[in-house]
Amino acid sequence: MSHPSSPAAPLTGATLWLAALALSAGNFIAVLDTTIANVSVPNIAGGLGVAANQGTYVITSYAVAEAITVPLTGWLAARFGTVRLFITSMLLFGLFSLLCGLSHSLETLLLFRVLQGLAGGPLMPMSQTLLQQIFPREKASIAIGLWSMTTLVAPVLGPVLGGVLCDQVSWPWIFYINVPIALTCGYLGWQLLKNQESMRLQLRIDIIGLLLLIVWVAALQIMLDEGKDLDWFSSTEIVSLAIISVVGFLAFLIWELTEHNPVVNLRVFRHRGYWVSVLTIALAFGSFFGSTVLTPQWLQSYMGYTATDAGIAQALSGVLSVLAAPLVAHLTTRTDPRRLVFIGVMWLGGVTLFRSFNTTDVGFWQVAVPLFFQGLGMPFFFIPLIGLAMSSVDEVEMASAAGLMNFLRTMSGAIATSLVTTAWDDKAKYYHDILSGLTDSGGEAMQQMSTAFGTEPARHLLNSLVDAQSIMLSTNTLFMISGLSFVVAACVVWLAPRPTHMADTSHVH
Template sequence: MQPLQGVQLLGVGLLLAAANFMAVLDTTIANVSVSTISGALGASSSQGTYVITSYAVAEAITVPLTGWLANRFGAVRVFITSMIMFGIFSALCGFANSLGLLIAFRVMQGLAGGPLIPLSQTLLLRVFPKEKAPAAVGLWAMTTLIAPIAGPILGGVLCDQYSWPYIFYINVPVALICGYIGWKMLKRFESPLVKLPIDKVGLGLMIVWVAALQLMLDKGKELDWFASTTIVALALTAAIGFIAFLIWELTERNPIVDLRVFRHRGYSASVTTICLAFGAFFGATVLTPLWLQGYMGYTATHSGQTTALSGILAVLTAPFVAKLSTKVDPRKLVCCGVLWLGMVTLFRSFNSTDMTTFQIGWPLLMQGIGMPLFFVPLTALALSSVNPSETASAAGLMSFCRTMSGAIATSLVNTGWENNATRYHAELAGLVDQAGDAVNSLMQSGMSIDQARASIEQTLQSQSIMLSTNHMFVMAALSFLLGAIAVWFAPKPKRIADTSAAH
C-alpha cells in the first residue's frame, strides 16, 4: 500500500493528530469546571471529581484493549467507530441533567476515547512514508503533551464565556467530521483481521484493581485516607486485584496485557522514566491553575492563558527533536529534556505571592523546550527495546502506565498541597505577631479587631498556600531527577523502532 503524499498526507496527519488531541484533552478539560458542574447539578465538589476520574479510568482500561480490538475488527474500523461514538457520548454528556447520568456518559466517552490515543499513532505511521516517520512521531507526541495543558484553558474559557455543557459539545463537530473524512481517506489502509480469543478473566481483574485504586485516590483526601475503613477496603481490593492480575497475565496464553514486554531492560527503564517524568509534569500542570485561580486572583481564562505558555516552544521544537532523535542516542536527549524540566520546576519552587504574570509565565514558556526532548525520543527508545511483534502490546501498555501515572500524581498533588498548607499555616501562626503589634497597627488604621485578625489570617493562608505550592514543585523536580537517572538503565538501542503496528 502506497503511503499518502502532499495535501492528502497533510490532511490525514492533521485529522489523526486532532483525534489524539481530543481524547487526551478530555482528561483535563473538566478540571477547572468541577465546581460549576457540581453546583449546576446539585452535587458536592467531591462528588463532582468523579466527572474527571470516571473518564480517566474508562480510558485507561480500553487503551490496552486496543491491540485486540484492532486485530479482531481492523484498526481503521475501530478508530472511526471510536471517533463517532466519542462524539455521540460527548453530546450526551452535555445533555445530562443529573450527576449520575453525566458520570455514566463520561464512562462511555472514556471507553470510546481510549483506542483513539494509540490508534492515532498507529495510523500516522502507516500513512506516512518511512522517511517522514520521525515527523509523524513528533506530531503525535506534540499533541499528547499539549492537550493536557490546553484542557484547563479551554474548559475555563468555555465555562466563563458560555456554560459547562460546551466543554463537551465542542468535541461533537470535530469527532463527526473527522470520522466521516477519516473513513473516506483511511479505509484503504485497513489491516488484515486476526481472530484471537479475548482474555475475559484478565480484563475483569484489570477493571477491578484499576477502579478500586482510582476510587481510593479520589476519596482518600475526603475520607482521611487510611483512617477510613472504606479506603482500607479499596486499598486491599486494589492490591489483591493487582497481584491476581499479574499472576494471571503472566501465565495466560493470550493475555489482555502482555506484561512479558517488561523483560526487556530498555522498555522497563523507559516506562519507569515516563511514569516519573509524566507524573511530575502532569501534577505540576494540574496544580498551577488551582494555585492561580484559588489564591492569585486569576480567572479560569487568565490562568489558562498563563499555563498555555508552556506549549508554545514545545510546538516549535517538536519537529526538530523528532529528526534529531534518529541521529543522537535517545537516552541523551531524554536525560537532557527531563533534567531541563526538573530545573525549570525547581526554579518555580521560589515563587512568591507578589509575582507578576510575566514572572509566573516565562518559566512556563521555557519549560516547553524540554517537553519534546523528553517525550519524542522516549517513545522511540521504549518501542525499539522490544521485539517487532511486541510493538503493539508495548505501545498500549506504555499509554496505560502514562495515564495511570497522571491520575496518581493528581491525587498525590492535591492531597500533599492541602496537607502541607495546613502544616505551614500551623507553623506560621505560632510565629506571627506574637506581641500583637500588627493587630494594633491595623486597628490604628481604622480596622476593628475582628477585621485586623481576619486580615492577618488571610495573609497567613496566602503564604501557607504559597509555601505548600513551592514544596510540591520541589517534589516534582525530584521526580524529574529520578526519571533522568532511570533512563540510563536502558541499553543503547541497536535499531529504530518500527512502530507502524503500534496500538
C-alpha cells in the same frame, strides 16, 4: 498482534497529511477530555443541581473508563483491526460526547461519560500506531512528533478551553465541541486509511483478565479521587479500596503472565529499553502533570487570577513545545535518544526548581515566563523517549506496547494529581502551624492593628497573611519535589541500552 500478508505501503502527499491530521485530532480530543472538565465542575454541578463534590465524578468516571480500555488496545486491534478500531472509537466518542452535553441529570451524564471514556481509550494508542504506520520509515520521527505535540498540548489547553466555554456559553459545550471533530475525522480517517487495515484474528475473550483489570483499576482510581476527602487510610472505604486494588492487581498480573491469549500483553516488559522508557515517562509525566494541576489552583485560589488568566499563563508552556517538536523529531534520527531525553528532562527539572522560589508578590509574567521556557523541554523528553520505547519491542507488539505506555502515563498523571492535591493542603497546614508560632510572638503587630481596625478584623487580617505565606511555602515545596523527581527521571533513562535501530513501524498493525 498480527500483520497482513502484504503490508500496505505508507501514504504520500496530501493523503498522508490529511490522514495525519485526522489521527492527531483523534488523539487531541481524547487527551483534551481528561482535563477540560476540571474547571467546569462547579458549572456542571450548579446546572444539574448537585453538590460540587458530586460533580467531581464527571472527571473520575471518564478517567476510570479510559484507563480500562487503553491497555486493552493491543487485543482489540488484533480482534477487530487497527483502522476499524480507531474509526469506531472516534465515531462513538463523538456520539457519547453529544449525549453528555444533552444530559439533564447527574446519573445520565455519568453513564455517558463512562461510555465516552471507554470509546476514547483506544484513540490515544491507535492514533500513535497508525501515525507511525502511514509515514515512510525515514519519516517515522515526524509521526512521533505530531503525536507528541497533541499529547502534550491537549492537557494544558483543556482547562483554558473548559473555562472559556463555561464562562462564555454553557457547560454542555465542553462536550459538544468534540462532535464535529469526531465526525469529520471519522469520515476522513475511513476514506484515507481503509487500505491500511490489519488482518483480524479470531481471538477468544480473556474474560477473567478483563474483569480483574476493571476491578483493580476502578478501585485504584476511586481511591485516588476520594482519598483526600475521606482523610485517606483513616477511612474504612479507602482501606477497602486499597486492599481490593492490590489483591486485584496481583491476581491480574499472575493471570495475564500465564494466560496464552492475555487481554493485556505484559510480556513486552521483558525488553529493557521498553520498561526503562516507560518508567522514565511515568516519573517525568507525573511530575509534569502534578505541577500542571497545581499551578492554576494556586493562581486562582490564592493569587487572585481569573480562570482565563490562569489558563493563559499555563497554556504558554505549549508554545515552545509545538515550535521545537519538528527540530527534536529531526534530531532523534541523528543522535542517541537517551541524550536528548536527559537534556529535556533535566531542563524541565531545572525550570521547575527555579519556580520553587516564588513569593506572594510574584506577578503574571514572573509566573508565565518560566512556564513559557519550560515548554522547550517537553518535546526533548517525549519524542525521543517514545521512539526509544517503540524501537525496543518486536513489530507485532507495537499496539500492545503503545497501549500499555499510554495506560501507565495516564495512571502516573492520576496518582500525581492525588498526591499533589493532598500534600498541598497538608504542607499548608504544617507551615501555618509553624508561622503562627513565629508571627508576632510579642503581640506588638496585633495590638497596633487592633487599635486601627478592631480586634476581630485584626485577627482575621493577621491570619490571612499567615495563610497566604503558608500556601506559598507549600506550593514552593511541591515545585521543589517535582523538580527533583524530574532529575531522578533524567538519570533513569541511562539504564536503557543504546538503540541499534530506529523503530520500524511501517509494517505494524
